[in-house]
Amino acid sequence: MVKIGVIGCGYWGPQHARNFHDLPDTQLSWISDLRPERLQHMRTLYPYVCTTTDYREVLDSDVDGVVVATSVGSHYKLGSEALEAGKHVLIEKPLAATVAEAEELVRLAHARNRILLVGHTFLYNPAVTALREIIQSGEIGSIYYINATRASLGLYQPDVNVLWDLAPHDISILNYILCSVPTRVSVHGGIYIQPQRGIHDVAYVALTYPQQIMAQVRISWLDPVKVRRYTIVGSRKMLVYDDIAHAKLVLYDKGVDVPPYSDTYEQFQLSYRHGSEQAYPVFWSEPLRNECMDFARSIRDGVPPISDGNVGLQVVKILESANRSLLNNGQSEEIVL
Secondary structure, eight states: OEEEEEEOOSSHHHHHHHHHHHSTTEEEEEEEOSOHHHHHHHHHHOTTSEEESOHHHHHTSSOSEEEEOSOGGGHHHHHHHHHHTTOEEEEESSSOSSHHHHHHHHHHHHHHTOOEEEEOGGGGOHHHHHHHHHHHHTTTOSEEEEEEEEEEEOOOOSSSOHHHHHHHHHHHHHHHHHTSOOSEEEEEEEOOSOTTTTOOSEEEEEEEEGGGEEEEEEEESEEEEEEEEEEEEESSOEEEEESSSSSOEEEEEEEEEOOSOOSSTTTOOOEEEEEEEEEOOOOOOOHHHHHHHHHHHHHHHOOOOTTBHHHHHHHHHHHHHHHHHHHTTTOOEEOOO
């Protein structure tokens, strides 16, 4: 039985608690939050669980793993103390607020021989897994470019800008489906609602991957309609992943064919291919449930999780480069991994 403690009862903490409570072979043992009223609510849901306003009680307990579901600025402090206490750690994305902090967390996990899982939940989304399989199979051919949008009205975060809040999702997805990491990044953004705090609400992120694959990502807290959509254009076919749609993956046999020769103008006629549209089957399961299962399995079997510390570290390195570009009016930044 894998015993779990959860630190933080904002939005994600209770979701982790629910999943670890429901999973077989795991036991939700401790919950910590600074707000007594939140703990009282959690006790009504899980009367058997120990609760405390002092997270150190969780670290001093006999739990095997600790979930850190707090604000980004506290990830390093809580994560490092948990690792030093000999606990396996699941930290919500992003792993840390700086590259230096993320590197130290990865180093500590390795030195203590502990599991470090970073909550890039979309890597546990069955649609994203299927998306990766289609791309890696070569069915859509060589990838020309990817266009992605992640937008909605809110939720504004008190301690980070829209880049640090939303882009970890898309950077982790792109790295995962392409099985590579970008070499350069350029970001432009806008500050509209909180100009006095200098917090960007909207950003346009341009990433360059090996083989000159371009990925453009628009992220926004300031849109009237929730959008979670990817368009992947290949040399043979095209693919759309819409996380909100019922048919989450649709494969399009569409493209532009160039004639093998063009000695005359009449012969130079591009052929526009409008073939079939195929909804790709996705067998759905809750991504966070899959993530929690991976954490428990990694603890139990001693195997690395899908979204391990190195995955999280790569994302933070890309974010730091992207943030420098954002603050320098879109200046292209080399990404050193």
